[in-house]
Amino acid sequence: MTRPIILGVVGDSGAGKTTITRGLVGILGEDKVTAVATDDYHRYDRKQRAERGITPLHPDCNYVDIVAQHLSLLREGEPILKPVYQHADGTFGPPVYVSPKPFTIVEGLLGYHTETMRGCYDVRVYLAPPEDLRRRWKVQRDCSRRGYTTDQVLSELDRREADSAQFIRPQERHADMVVSFTEGQGRGSGALDAELFLRDSLPHPDFSPLVGPGERGVTIDEGDSETHVTIAGDIEPAQAAEIEEAIWEKLHFASHLRSERLGEFTVGDDVGRSESLAVVQLLILYHVVTAKAADALGGAGPRAEAATVE
Numbered sequence: 001m002t003r004p005i006i007l008g009v010v011g012d013s014g015a016g017k018t019t020i021t022r023g024l025v026g027i028l029g030e031d032k033v034t035a036v037a038t039d040d041y042h043r044y045d046r047k048q049r050a051e052r053g054i055t056p057l058h059p060d061c062n063y064v065d066i067v068a069q070h071l072s073l074l075r076e077g078e079p080i081l082k083p084v085y086q087h088a089d090g091t092f093g094p095p096v097y098v099s100p101k102p103f104t105i106v107e108g109l110l111g112y113h114t115e116t117m118r119g120c121y122d123v124r125v126y127l128a129p130p131e132d133l134r135r136r137w138k139v140q141r142d143c144s145r146r147g148y149t150t151d152q153v154l155s156e157l158d159r160r161e162a163d164s165a166q167f168i169r170p171q172e173r174h175a176d177m178v179v180s181f182t183e184g185q186g187r188g189s190g191a192l193d194a195e196l197f198l199r200d201s202l203p204h205p206d207f208s209p210l211v212g213p214g215e216r217g218v219t220i221d222e223g224d225s226e227t228h229v230t231i232a233g234d235i236e237p238a239q240a241a242e243i244e245e246a247i248w249e250k251l252h253f254a255s256h257l258r259s260e261r262l263g264e265f266t267v268g269d270d271v272g273r274s275e276s277l278a279v280v281q282l283l284i285l286y287h288v289v290t291a292k293a294a295d296a297l298g299g300a301g302p303r304a305e306a307a308t309v310e
Contacts, residue, residue, distance in 0.1 A: 002102070002292070003075060004075060004077060004101060004102060005288055005291045005292045005295065006104045006120055006121050006122050007103070007122065007123045007287075008111045008112065008121040008124045008125065009105065009125045010108065010125070010127070010171055010175070011109075011127030012057075012109065012127075012134060012169070013056075013057075013138055013160070014137045014142075015129055015134055015137075016137065017107040017127060018107065019265050019266075019277070020179075020277075020280070023262045023278075024281060024288070025105060027257055027261055027281075031101070032101050032102045032103055033101055033102075033103045034098055034100055034101045034105070036098070036106045036108075037085075037108055038062070038106065038108025038110055039056065039085050039108055039109070040084055040085045041067045041083060041085075042061060042063075042085050043061050045090055045091050045092055046091070055159060056109065057160050057167055057168055058163050058167060062109075062110055063083075064110060064113055064114060064117075066083075067117060070082065071121075072120055074100050074104050074120075075120050077100050079098060080098050081095045081097055081098075082098045084096060088147075109167075109168055110167065110171070112126075112175070113171065122287075122291040123177075123202065123284065123287045123288055124174060124175045124176045124201075125284060126171060126179070127178075127179050127180070128178055128179070129180055129181050130180070133183065138153060139153045139154065175199065176198075176201045176202040176287070177197070177198055177199070177202075177204075177283070177287075178197040179194065180194075180196075181193065181194055182195060184234070191233035191234045191274070192233045192274060193230060193231065193233045194233070194276035194277065195228070195229075195230050196227075196228070196230075196280065197226050197228055198228075198229060199225060200226065204227065205247055205283070205286060207227075207229055209246075217231075217236070217239055218230070218231055218235070218239070218243065231275075231276040231280070232276065233274065233276050240275035244278065244282055247286050248282075250286065251289055251290075253293060262277075262281045262285075263278025
């Protein structure tokens with residue numbers, strides 16, 4: 001039996017982690033994915049955090065060592081007894097028994113905080129939207145789904161800023177892919193540009209043949225150790241389909257995964273679709289599925305190969 005492939009999606013609160021991972025779980029299949037949220041490993045509940053004056057972004061507020069232990073167990077194909085944090089009321093529920101599946105997706109605030117944790121991932125993604133956009137997303141989510149008022153969310157964001165700067169944002173340097181959705185000149189609320197920084201810690205698909213004419217499409221800037229790719233939110237659907245098709249061609253061995261579910265996002269109760277989001281999710285899927293294929297063939301995996309080339 002091959003071991004589980006582990007994807008990490010790390011970013012500050014409200015950065016869009018669940019939007020990214022929801023599409024990946026949908027296309028891989030819920031029966032094939034173990035989903036782990038590192039928020040479940042908070043040391044204190046909401047009331048205790050308020051009493052101690054500590055935020056959930058601080059490592060001391062989390063059982064970081066248990067996260068590392070559980071990631072190591074899952075990577076070895078062993079089950080874990082996972083704690084459960086309930087965002088609805090800020091308390092803990094009973095732990096759940098989690099069996100490893102072919103893929104594990106880990107999302108949260110401090111997923112790359114220690115070297116031991118970082119070594120467990122096959123693919124590491126960091127989400128870094130502009131702060132003004134992240135704040136709007138967090139206000140929208142916490143007010144509509146978690147019962148907070150706008151003033152409460154904004155006040156908490158201000159209180160968390162020091163810990164975010166010290167503990168969350170520095171994790172960006174450990175990512176294979178840094179993703180930032182930004183407001184461009186696109187059409188409507190769903191037309192967010194996607195900025196990607198693709199590090200040479202993984203071998204990424206070559207986008208250069210897919211750069212189209214005009215200012216709104218795909219732009220690429222090659223650096224020494226990373227490639228900067230921008231995908232316009234209002235990219236023509238035909239060009240987006242061409243990019244997706246080129247990636248799927250490299251995933252010919254996983255054509256059974258093809259789905260229209262990539263690129264979906266929610267605003268309140270409304271569901272929309274973003275071409276730039278779909279391309280980002282497909283690129284992440286490319287790395288996850290490639291790592292699974294390499295492991296099945298007994299190889300060291302794309303990360304090890306990239307390190308050898310370097």
